[in-house]
Structure formats: C-alpha cells, structure tokens
Amino acid sequence: MAEQPDLENKGTDPAAWSEAMAKIAEQSQRLVSDFLSRNADDIGAQADPLNIGRAFLEMTSRLMADPQKLVEAQISLWQDYMNLWQNTARRMMGGEAEPVIKPAADDRRFKDAAWQDNQVFDYIKQSYLLTARWLQSTVHNVEGLDRRTAQKVDFYTRQFVDAMAPNNFAMTNPEVLRATAESGGENLVKGLQNLLEDLERGKGKLAIRMTDLEAFEIGRNIAVTPGKVVFQNGLMQLLQYEPVTEKVAKRPLLVIPPWINKYYILDLKPANSLIKWLVEQGHTVFVISWVNPDEKLAAKSFEDYMNEGPLAAIDAMEAITGESSANVIGYCLGGTLLACTLAYLTASKKQDRIASATFMTTMVDFAEAGELAVFVDEEQLASLEARMSQQGYLEGTAMANTFNMLRANDLIWSFVINNYLLGKEPFPFDLLYWNSDATRMPAAMHSFYLRNMYQENRLSKPGGLTLKGVPIDLTKIKTPAFILSTKEDHIAPWKSTYAATQLYRGPVKFVLASSGHIAGVVNPPAANKYNHWVNEAKTLPKKPDDWLAGAEIRPASWWPEWQKWVTTHSGGTVPARKPGNNKMKPIEDAPGSYVRVRS
Structure with missing residues (x-):
C-alpha cells in the first residue's frame, strides 16, 4: 500500500491541500500506468x-x-x-x-x-x-x-x-454538500484517497470496501463455534462440533453450504450462529467447509463436488458415529447439490443414507431463475468460458460483483457515497466481511452448472442429467423434505423454489420466511425478527400464490418450526459424541485451514 497523505487537522490550509493533492495525483498516475500495462492485451478485445x-x-x-x-x-x-x-x-x-x-x-x-x-x-x-x-x-x-x-x-x-x-453525486447530495462545507472539502480529499486505496487493492479494478477488513478474523471473532476438522479431501474439510448437551439426536446432522461463498455465513458472531444453535438443540453437527479452488482444480466437475462432498461426508460421519443415515441440510447451491445427491442415492438403491432433507433457499427448477438469468445467454457464457479456460477458474470478484448488482443501491452505491463522497470509513459488520471474502469457481464445474441448470434447466427434467453414470430424476425422491424459502430473495426467488414441492414424491413441508436470501435464513429466535408463513394443507397447491393465500403467518424465526419437524426424523437420543474417534482422529481445530484461504 502506498503512503497516504495525512489529512488530519489540515482544514483548508492551501499548502496542506497542495501537498495532499500532489501525492494523490502521483499515486493516480502510477495506478493508471500499472492498470494499462497489466490489461493491454484485454482492452478492446471484447x-x-x-x-x-x-x-x-x-x-x-x-x-x-x-x-x-x-x-x-x-x-x-x-x-x-x-x-x-x-x-x-x-x-x-x-x-x-x-x-x-x-x-x-x-x-x-x-x-x-x-x-x-x-x-x-x-x-x-x-x-x-x-x-x-x-x-x-x-x-x-x-x-x-x-x-x-x-x-x-x-x-x-x-x-x-x-x-x-x-x-x-456530490453537487446534488445535501449530506455531502453539508459535510464539504463543514470540513472545508476534507471529506472529498479523504474520499479520493479511499478510492485510490480500493483501486490499488483491486489491482486497477475497483474493489469497494464494504466493512473494516481488519476488524474481523476467522476463528477469533467469527466462525468460533468449537469443533474439529475430522476429515478432509481435495475439495472439502468436514467439521464436527463439540456437543454442549448430555444427550444428542441419534442421527447426525450434515450441513452442505454453497461453495459460491464460505460456510461461516452460518457461524458469524455467536448470537447469530445457526451452527451454534443447532449444537444447542442437541444435534451432532457436521459442516462441509469447501476449498477455495485454484487453477490446479480447474477440471473438478459438479459430479466431483457430489462425490467428494456429501457422499464422502456421509461415509466419514458413519465411521465416526456408527449411524448409516443422517439428516442433511443444503443451503442455496448446496441444496441443489443435495437434490442431485438424493436422486443419485435413490437410483442406486441407497436412499436410506439420508433420513430427511432440508433445502434452504434452493432452486432445482430454473425455469424462472430470476434476475441471475440475465447473465447466462450463450454470448456471455462463451465469454465466461474463454476467460475461465485461461485461468482455470472464475475469480471470486466476478461472482461477488454479480450478486452485488442485484441490490446495487445497498451493496454498491451506498458505499460509493459513504467511502468516496463523505470520506468515511466503512462500519465494521461481520456479514459484509463474509460478503467480501469471495471464493473462486472451478472452470469445469461452473460451466456445467450454468449451462445445465440456468440455461437449459436439465435438473428438473427426469433423466436430464447424468452423474456417476446414473440418470438424475428428482421425481423419484421420497425422502421427507423441509423447504425453506424467503419472500424477498433476489438470488433464489421464492416462487421458483416452490416448484420443488411439485417434483419430490415424499412428504414435503414448505415454509416461507420474511426478508431475503441471507437475513431470512440467518434469523435466530432470540432476535425476535421477521415472520414466517406455514400452510398445514396435506396436499400442497401447484401454484405458490395459492399456497400463500392459505398460509398462516407466524411470528419471528422459522428455526423452532424446523427443529420440531426434524425431531421426528432424529431416531431418538444417545449420549453426546465428541468430535472424531480412534479411526477418524481430529486433524485440526475448527474452523480449519480451507476457510482461511482468500481469493
């Protein structure tokens, strides 16, 4: 990081301003030169x-x-x-x-x-x-x-x-004009300094700071639920958490997070941690922590993620607990993978490996994929694949920028105003720290996912996909399912996720929570925030609007609703289990090493 001019107590002193602007101009010229030299071959190429x-x-x-x-x-x-x-x-x-x-x-x-x-x-x-x-x-x-x-x-x-x-814009924002008058323009100079720092950190591309990146540390004040890494392979580490109850559910619980972001969205500060809450409810909790892939994993496929993710995890869990079946939660893309895994196990006559399946904000029918469908026409996919073929992966910032565009006023322009026009430092916020901790996508897996799911919607069609030589048919799944969607979800629109209720053949409970893709899911009961809707009809209507019309609104978090449901699939209780055993000895403390790798 280049040395930055000290703007403290300089007010409107012309000499101080001259010195500050000279240093900023010098830094700006160097950044532009560096950017042009790094991107000379790409500029104008497309x-x-x-x-x-x-x-x-x-x-x-x-x-x-x-x-x-x-x-x-x-x-x-x-x-x-x-x-x-x-x-x-x-x-x-x-x-x-x-x-x-x-x-x-x-x-x-x-x-x-x-x-x-x-x-x-x-x-x-x-x-x-x-x-x-x-x-x-x-x-x-x-x-x-x-x-x-x-x-x-x-x-x-x-x-x-x-x-x-x-x-x-500075000239048409009354708050910025007021700050400029009160500080003698210091806010604009400090804002320009912040802008240059973000450009330098992004190596010529604007990487807007959404939070104080020094305020959080994985394993110190976020992702701190005690546990161990009990198994690992090239794609994931399997975390098992320390029990806090004398008795636990007989069936262990596996959480499959999306690998678009890191798992600790479910384990931020303790007051908001779903993982901590699950442990407190008496579950033996296992969580997959996906690797942040580099060019060495370019050929890893969606099938590899199934084989080395949930299938490997369930085998490891059986070796530790002695239980051949588990309750499994899949979040977002992790839920899509869970659906594929269930269909594979069903076709392989191994459906009993998963006793119940919980899908949180998960799409399996992509016919109405929402605004993300904007990014998956043939021209864009070809451009994306060409870029991934050079690197072996999709850079984390590309996915992050796409999701930020879905809520541009909140996740882009509010920080432009705060950081660059008002010259303020972003507020320390664990959720936004996680949001800035982007992950890469292996080229083979990501191309398969975008083309087969978003572009061609093959997963919803019986036999439309084949994984490990087995045709995938969601309509053959009879496993009890709990489907959680969120009403203001921009990533997995709730009416699109509702389509799964018409595909699965087992008993399905659908719950709709208030708020969006993150806040609607990570909503601890103690917060007493947001509502959720439940419809107790034995047969779920085909149309989501009809389901909502017959639903009852209930206060606060959906978590207790889920706990009541999953208890019926827990198989009774057994004495609490410590992480690992003599055959599967703990490798390191949670949260493990994979989650610490930054893009």
Missing part, C-alpha cells in the same frame, strides 16, 4: 462481453416501430413535470403542496431531511423519480421482445437508473 448492446438495439428498434406509444409516454412525463414545477413554485411562495411522486417505503437513498424540507432538493428528488419511472416503464412495455431480452433490458435499465440517482 467491447461488450455482457451482450448488452444487442439487447438494447433490439429494444430500440421495437420502440421506434410504435412511435405513438413513445409520444404518449413523453406527453405523460411532460404532464408530470408540469405538475412538479407548479408544486415547487407553490412551495417556494410559502404554500403547501403534495408531492407528485414519493420514494418507495424501503428506499433509503432520500432519508436525509433536506430531501423533503428543502424545495430545491425536493425538486431534484422528484424529478429523478419521475424520470426513472418513465424510463423503466417505457422500456418494460416495449412489445415483441423475447423474455430473456426483455429481462436483460429491464435489468440494465435499472442499473443505469440507480447509477444516475442524484444522491450519488
């Missing part, structure tokens, strides 16, 4: 890897083919502007006027009082909201586009609209 241009060209041609609709939209916008001008003039003359448009209730961009109290900023805000609504509705209502093109146009239009919000 101008549109996301295939956005073709989508917007098609949208524009369709839009211009119906000029009357475009004129009507423009007239409507003009009328809204006229109302806004009149209302603003009335307010400036001391009168009262209802706003022409208001931000959505959950829109936190305009929470500063000046956006309401100051007529100028109120006008800027409403003008932006009117234009944003007009632009998004105009492109959304273009007729004749295929579904995927329309989805891509909508998504990137929203990205543009979010980027152009007035709070993202």
Whole structure:
C-alpha cells in the first residue's frame, strides 16, 4: 500500500491541500500506468462481453416501430413535470403542496431531511423519480421482445437508473454538500484517497470496501463455534462440533453450504450462529467447509463436488458415529447439490443414507431463475468460458460483483457515497466481511452448472442429467423434505423454489420466511425478527400464490418450526459424541485451514 497523505487537522490550509493533492495525483498516475500495462492485451478485445448492446438495439428498434406509444409516454412525463414545477413554485411562495411522486417505503437513498424540507432538493428528488419511472416503464412495455431480452433490458435499465440517482453525486447530495462545507472539502480529499486505496487493492479494478477488513478474523471473532476438522479431501474439510448437551439426536446432522461463498455465513458472531444453535438443540453437527479452488482444480466437475462432498461426508460421519443415515441440510447451491445427491442415492438403491432433507433457499427448477438469468445467454457464457479456460477458474470478484448488482443501491452505491463522497470509513459488520471474502469457481464445474441448470434447466427434467453414470430424476425422491424459502430473495426467488414441492414424491413441508436470501435464513429466535408463513394443507397447491393465500403467518424465526419437524426424523437420543474417534482422529481445530484461504 502506498503512503497516504495525512489529512488530519489540515482544514483548508492551501499548502496542506497542495501537498495532499500532489501525492494523490502521483499515486493516480502510477495506478493508471500499472492498470494499462497489466490489461493491454484485454482492452478492446471484447467491447461488450455482457451482450448488452444487442439487447438494447433490439429494444430500440421495437420502440421506434410504435412511435405513438413513445409520444404518449413523453406527453405523460411532460404532464408530470408540469405538475412538479407548479408544486415547487407553490412551495417556494410559502404554500403547501403534495408531492407528485414519493420514494418507495424501503428506499433509503432520500432519508436525509433536506430531501423533503428543502424545495430545491425536493425538486431534484422528484424529478429523478419521475424520470426513472418513465424510463423503466417505457422500456418494460416495449412489445415483441423475447423474455430473456426483455429481462436483460429491464435489468440494465435499472442499473443505469440507480447509477444516475442524484444522491450519488456530490453537487446534488445535501449530506455531502453539508459535510464539504463543514470540513472545508476534507471529506472529498479523504474520499479520493479511499478510492485510490480500493483501486490499488483491486489491482486497477475497483474493489469497494464494504466493512473494516481488519476488524474481523476467522476463528477469533467469527466462525468460533468449537469443533474439529475430522476429515478432509481435495475439495472439502468436514467439521464436527463439540456437543454442549448430555444427550444428542441419534442421527447426525450434515450441513452442505454453497461453495459460491464460505460456510461461516452460518457461524458469524455467536448470537447469530445457526451452527451454534443447532449444537444447542442437541444435534451432532457436521459442516462441509469447501476449498477455495485454484487453477490446479480447474477440471473438478459438479459430479466431483457430489462425490467428494456429501457422499464422502456421509461415509466419514458413519465411521465416526456408527449411524448409516443422517439428516442433511443444503443451503442455496448446496441444496441443489443435495437434490442431485438424493436422486443419485435413490437410483442406486441407497436412499436410506439420508433420513430427511432440508433445502434452504434452493432452486432445482430454473425455469424462472430470476434476475441471475440475465447473465447466462450463450454470448456471455462463451465469454465466461474463454476467460475461465485461461485461468482455470472464475475469480471470486466476478461472482461477488454479480450478486452485488442485484441490490446495487445497498451493496454498491451506498458505499460509493459513504467511502468516496463523505470520506468515511466503512462500519465494521461481520456479514459484509463474509460478503467480501469471495471464493473462486472451478472452470469445469461452473460451466456445467450454468449451462445445465440456468440455461437449459436439465435438473428438473427426469433423466436430464447424468452423474456417476446414473440418470438424475428428482421425481423419484421420497425422502421427507423441509423447504425453506424467503419472500424477498433476489438470488433464489421464492416462487421458483416452490416448484420443488411439485417434483419430490415424499412428504414435503414448505415454509416461507420474511426478508431475503441471507437475513431470512440467518434469523435466530432470540432476535425476535421477521415472520414466517406455514400452510398445514396435506396436499400442497401447484401454484405458490395459492399456497400463500392459505398460509398462516407466524411470528419471528422459522428455526423452532424446523427443529420440531426434524425431531421426528432424529431416531431418538444417545449420549453426546465428541468430535472424531480412534479411526477418524481430529486433524485440526475448527474452523480449519480451507476457510482461511482468500481469493
């Protein structure tokens, strides 16, 4: 890290400003030179890897083919502007006027009082909201586009609209203007310094700091539930946790997290740790901690992840506990892998290896995959595969940036304002530390996953996939299943995850939790936050809306609901088990070494 100018107590001293800006200019020039030298071969090689241009060209041609609709939209916008001008003039003359448009209730961009109290900023805000609504509705209502093109146009239009919000610019953000006046511009200089640090840390690519990266350490203040690594292979370490109860469920419990991120989202600070809570409920808890792969694992396949992940883990658990079957939880992509594993075991006449299956925010039918489907057309996949073939993996930042775009205002632009315009340091937050701890994807596995699941939706079709020489058919699964979805999930939309209820043939319990992909899952009962919905109908409706219409809302966390359900599949109790045994001796303390490898 280059030496940074000391901005403390310099105020508006011209000499101090000159010195600070000179150092920043020198650092900026070096960063640009380094970036150009590293990326000279790539610049211009592919101008549109996301295939956005073709989508917007098609949208524009369709839009211009119906000029009357475009004129009507423009007239409507003009009328809204006229109302806004009149209302603003009335307010400036001391009168009262209802706003022409208001931000959505959950829109936190305009929470500063000046956006309401100051007529100028109120006008800027409403003008932006009117234009944003007009632009998004105009492109959304273009007729004749295929579904995927329309989805891509909508998504990137929203990205543009979010980027152009007035709070993202210093001169139209009242909080930034106030901070600039109070500090003599020190916030902007410090913000530029933060920007350069992030560019340097990202080696020329902007790596926005979402939290204080020095505030957390794996094994010290996050991922601290006591346990041991009891087994490992090239793809994973298997963690077994120390019991805290005298008796435990006879059947052990295996948790399969996604390998898109690290497992400790389920073991952040102790108060929020699902793993700690599971141990306290009397489960012998095993968790897979996936390796952060490099180029040496480029050829690892989805089949390898099944074979060396859950199948290997269940064998190791039997060697330790003596139990041939386990209760298994799969989270997100880990749940997709669990479904494949169940189908494989069913076809291999080994279905009893898994006594019950819990799927948390898991898609197995990708027909309606949500906004992530924007990234899986043929042109983008070909570009992605070409990049992965050079490295052997997909870099962790690529996946992280994709997920951040789904909630750009919260996960991109709020930090641009805080770090670069206000010149503040990001707040220490364990969840955002985890979010910044990205993992890589092996080239072979990731290409298989995107093409077969997202692009071709083969998993939902009987025999559509073959793993270890066995056709995968989800409709043959009779294992009792608990399916947990979250209502505001941007990654695994709940109505898409509900489709699994119509595929599995065993008893299925579906529960819908409030909030999103992370907060809806990691919701300890003690927090007394969020609600969940349960429908006790013996036969689940085909349509998710019908399920919700007949569901009962219940307060707070879904965890106790799950514990009540899984207890019926636990096989009674036995004395508590310590990690490992004479045959499977512990290798090292949890959280192990695999989770510490950073991209």
